[in-house]
Amino acid sequence: MxxxxxxxxxxxxxxxxxxxxxxxxxxxxxxxxxxxxxxxxxxxxxxxxxxxxRNRRKKRLSRLQKDNLKVPTFSRSLAKETSKTKYRKLMTLIESVSRFPPTDQNQLTLLEDGKQTFENILKALEEAKNYIYLQYYIFEEGELTAKLLTLFEKKIAEGVEVKLIFDGVGSYSLSRSYIKKLKTAGVEVYPFLPFRFGRFLSSLNYRNHRKIIVVDGKIAFTGGINISDRYFKGDPELGRWHDMHLAIKGPAVKFMEYVFISDWFMVSEKKIDLKVNTDVQFEGNENTSVQIVPSGPDDVFPNIEQTYLTIINEARDYLYITNPYIIPTHEILKALQIASLSGVDVRLLVSEHSDSQIVDWTVRSYFDAFIKSDIRIFLFPHGFLHSKILVSDDDVASIGTANIDVRSFEHNYEVNAMLYDTGIAKTLKENFIKDCKESKEVMAEDFFNRPLKNKLKEGLARIFAPLL
Structure with missing residues (x-):
């Protein structure tokens, strides 16, 4: 019975x-x-x-829509019609799916690798007057977190509000003792979807992969770099970690802040008021158009995948992609093939050594389709290349947290910054070409004659592509 x-x-x-x-x-x-x-x-x-x-696009994880957190709005002078008519379609798409328009009058600083990134971040945190918001997939204890704890204690004593979100899986090694020290210092700390009985099965696959810092609504940081000593000490097995981060000043900061506020509400059920200051002032003559692109499993559409597809489809001269995890969806793969076969110079720069063997095999399982479509592939040999960059036609670039895989498109909370700026695009192109010269190009003859055991490993690993 x-x-x-x-x-x-x-x-x-x-x-x-x-x-x-x-x-x-x-x-x-x-x-x-x-x-x-x-x-x-x-x-x-x-x-x-x-x-x-389960399809999270049909069942929203957050209750933001219900509680009506308002997206910041700007006057037309700050979100004006851009002269780059080529990307009007892309701008409209992003605004339609995320409600985030492009903003002008932004100043950007490209930050290469951990040393330069953390020097700039620590300087900005030191200058905080009102609040510091931090959100990271990996918040790993070490020298850097010890320095941050001391800095937080100092700023809180000065009356600065500090809020921190860390991912429950990505930051699994973060000790209870360190979290207790943060709370004792006055930092408001919340994990994103931590391991809990009754929610383990339903939440394990949905992670917050964003890396965001916002200071006083004046400067924001995002990109591929997590809070970890590996970014300036290196890794015993992989060597030096290479990554790209971005510092933003200007009206785009408020959209980055909104992304944090929405996630803060999700983990704490507490609202934060967003005050938009349109009196933006910064040093220098830069006037970069920036559009923030958030994406998550509870959005109606896969926002970042759609933006990548649009850039690929609109490329006319070249399309250069730097990413350690290029495991394309069917749509992305076909778009890349069509672009290359149509005469666009498509190149992919990936790390020769990966932090996951199964991911490495899965990435290489797509080389066959790329090579047959005349897409050039370069393997970066000097440490681990972790950047997530896309640049095209000296006009547009994307820097952020999203990889080119199903996990970033469907399962993770991600955020990218779309940059409509010729100077930045040319700088990223030059960096890409320089890195390619130091890398090993995957040649068709060598790849197709690789050992049978490698082909079997790649084929087996590809089965798990939607889960990686």
Missing amino acids: LVFTLVLLYLIIALILVAGLLINGVKPSKTLAWLLAIFTIPVGGILLYIMLG
């Missing part, structure tokens, strides 16, 4: 999940795969679906 009851209960749960899958499913192939898993893998199929398969 007990067995019959358990089987019946299992079937009821399976049928409920199948009904939800049929109603909320996106791709027929994906729907079919999950149907097969649910009915052919006892218990495990249901658990895998709960962890990895």
